[in-house]
Amino acid sequence: MGSSGTIQMKIVNGDSGYVLEDVPHLTDYISDLPTYSNPLKSNPAYSVVKQYFVDEDDTIVQKIVVHKDSPRGVHFRRAGPRQRMYFESDEVHACIVTCGGLCPGLNTVIREIVCGLYHMYGVNKVLGIDGGYKGFYSRNTVGLTPKVVNDIHKRGGTILGTSRGGHDTSKIVDSINDRGINQVYIIGGDGTQKGASVIYEEIRRRGLKVAVAGIPKTIDNDIPVIDKSFGFDTAVEEAQRAINAAHVEAESFENGIGVVKLMGRYSGFIAMYATLASRDVDCCLIPESPFYLEGQGGLFEYIEKRLKENGHMVIVIAEGAGQDLLSESLQSMNQKDASGNKLLQDVGLWMSQRIKVHFAKTKTVINLKYIDPTYMIRAIPSNASDNVYCTLLAQSAVHGAMAGYTGFTVGVVNGRHTYIPFNRVIEKQNKVVITDRMWARLLSSTNQPSFLDPKDVTEAKKEEEPPTQLLDGNIQLTPSAT
Ligand SMILES: Nc1ncnc2c1ncn2[C@@H]1O[C@H](COP(=O)(O)OP(=O)(O)OP(=O)(O)O)[C@@H](O)[C@H]1O
Ligand SMILES: O=P(O)(O)OC[C@H]1O[C@](O)(CO)[C@@H](O)[C@@H]1O
Ligand SMILES: [Mg+2]
Numbered sequence: 001m002g003s004s005g006t007i008q009m010k011i012v013n014g015d016s017g018y019v020l021e022d023v024p025h026l027t028d029y030i031s032d033l034p035t036y037s038n039p040l041k042s043n044p045a046y047s048v049v050k051q052y053f054v055d056e057d058d059t060i061v062q063k064i065v066v067h068k069d070s071p072r073g074v075h076f077r078r079a080g081p082r083q084r085m086y087f088e089s090d091e092v093h094a095c096i097v098t099c100g101g102l103c104p105g106l107n108t109v110i111r112e113i114v115c116g117l118y119h120m121y122g123v124n125k126v127l128g129i130d131g132g133y134k135g136f137y138s139r140n141t142v143g144l145t146p147k148v149v150n151d152i153h154k155r156g157g158t159i160l161g162t163s164r165g166g167h168d169t170s171k172i173v174d175s176i177n178d179r180g181i182n183q184v185y186i187i188g189g190d191g192t193q194k195g196a197s198v199i200y201e202e203i204r205r206r207g208l209k210v211a212v213a214g215i216p217k218t219i220d221n222d223i224p225v226i227d228k229s230f231g232f233d234t235a236v237e238e239a240q241r242a243i244n245a246a247h248v249e250a251e252s253f254e255n256g257i258g259v260v261k262l263m264g265r266y267s268g269f270i271a272m273y274a275t276l277a278s279r280d281v282d283c284c285l286i287p288e289s290p291f292y293l294e295g296q297g298g299l300f301e302y303i304e305k306r307l308k309e310n311g312h313m314v315i316v317i318a319e320g321a322g323q324d325l326l327s328e329s330l331q332s333m334n335q336k337d338a339s340g341n342k343l344l345q346d347v348g349l350w351m352s353q354r355i356k357v358h359f360a361k362t363k364t365v366i367n368l369k370y371i372d373p374t375y376m377i378r379a380i381p382s383n384a385s386d387n388v389y390c391t392l393l394a395q396s397a398v399h400g401a402m403a404g405y406t407g408f409t410v411g412v413v414n415g416r417h418t419y420i421p422f423n424r425v426i427e428k429q430n431k432v433v434i435t436d437r438m439w440a441r442l443l444s445s446t447n448q449p450s451f452l453d454p455k456d457v458t459e460a461k462k463e464e465e466p467p468t469q470l471l472d473g474n475i476q477l478t479p480s481a482t
Pocket of ligand 1: 218
């Protein structure tokens with residue numbers, strides 16, 4: 001893997017504390033590039049649209065809650081079609097790759113990049129890279145046409161295949177160059193965007209006219225800056241089925257306890273939103289919020305209380321929660337996947353066993369059912385709102401690359417589509433802020449203990465960062481158009 005961040009961000013300062021964190025453009029390192037008129041001008045669908053082209057000066061502010069004396073703050077370039085193109089339709093040879101874990105909506109994004117290139121810009125050379133980054137140099141490619149991708153949005157997974165590991169920057173850029181590819185669309189999570197960033201840097205170092213566009217994919221919603229990632233709504237919706245089953249089982253037996261494990265390696269957004277949506281959950285445990293089992297204020301005490309009050313309870317636990325407790329009691333595996341992500345131990349199974357042992361000690365009969373729907377949640381096709389979202393993200397990526405922007409990730413910020421420099425989306429992970437109002441809303445909805453001592457709160461406050469839409473609760477299920 002290469003290291004990213006050697007190229008300085010493009011920062012533009014304006015009046016009253018205005019800052020534009022701009023994205024790179026091919027003209028930053030290649031001079032005298034010819035420009036072309038945007039073919040959308042003569043496209044019957046668009047020629048009637050007033051102000052269809054985005055004004056070069058349009059930018060979107062990152063923080064929308066301001067005070068009267070606040071500086072104007074950080075902005076991102078608005079996504080969308082430009083008047084002038086830096087690629088001629090015939091000249092474009094695009095490729096698409098999907099990397100990392102699955103997520104609902106991958107196929108929709110692939111479909112809409114292909115259809116956007118063909119139908120909006122008259123491009124007819126689009127390649128699919130088979131099996132993630134390593135596919136660039138070790139696998140065959142697949143020709144993608146609107147016909148090939150016509151129905152794929154109805155299927156889960158990715159028709160291109162995906163993988164972890166295998167990011168060899170020079171081999172990938174050699175392959176891009178050898179094949180004559182000049183637009184690279186990279187769909188994947190935080191690791192993938194880091195990989196995309198080093199690919200962009202190497203392309204730039206070699207002075208190649210190749211646009212690199214990232215489309216952030218993460219079921220965990222762990223990519224910062226953007227309001228939320230595609231597939232997230234679908235995942236939360238599908239999680240309801242598992243929670244519902246856990247609730248039905250728990251309710252039907254004496255001292256019934258349903259435990260549901262959901263995805264979320266470092267970020268507990270799926271668990272938090274699935275809990276808030278369901279109302280059947282009595283306790284939600286996420287990686288960001290430490291908890292303990294025994295003693296006063298611990299989980300066991302709370303379970304006893306809920307069983308006494310209600311006769312049953314449902315616990316939702318994110319896979320990354322309580323890993324510190326697990327490694328205390330089980331021998332830590334310290335194994336990593338091919339991309340270097342820590343392999344987690346099954347916290348749901350561990351917790352179920354600990355609860356059983358605890359109640360056996362107190363001679364209380366319980367009926368515990370453990371449901372692990374993790375892969376079922378991410379292997380399904382995207383729902384209607386995610387399909388619309390994926391379509392707009394794909395179109396934004398195509399408009400950006402055609403206009404000569406590169407080294408960017410597309411993303412919705414405060415409901416508007418933007419181009420965000422890679423550096424901004426790879427510098428940290430988006431996490432649930434447990435000192436934010438959204439987590440407080442969850443706690444007051446479940447009535448669970450916070451399990452926090454004052455030291456944890458101080459630590460959490462130190463890590464606090466500006467809230468995204470998902471954090472401060474202004475969630476928009478259908479993001480607005482560009
Ligand atoms: N720092 C890095 N530099 C270059 N490539 C990287 C880096 N981190 C990860 N990659 C590459 O990105 C690809 C995907 O990474 P990873 O498996 O971590 O998934 P991801 O994109 O984070 O998606 P998710 O975690 O949501 O499933 C892998 O092929 C991996 O080799
Ligand atoms: O088993 P895999 O494919 O590595 O994926 C598991 C991981 O993928 C994620 O969903 C991220 O895509 C994590 O929440 C989870 O730990
Ligand atoms: Mg990741």
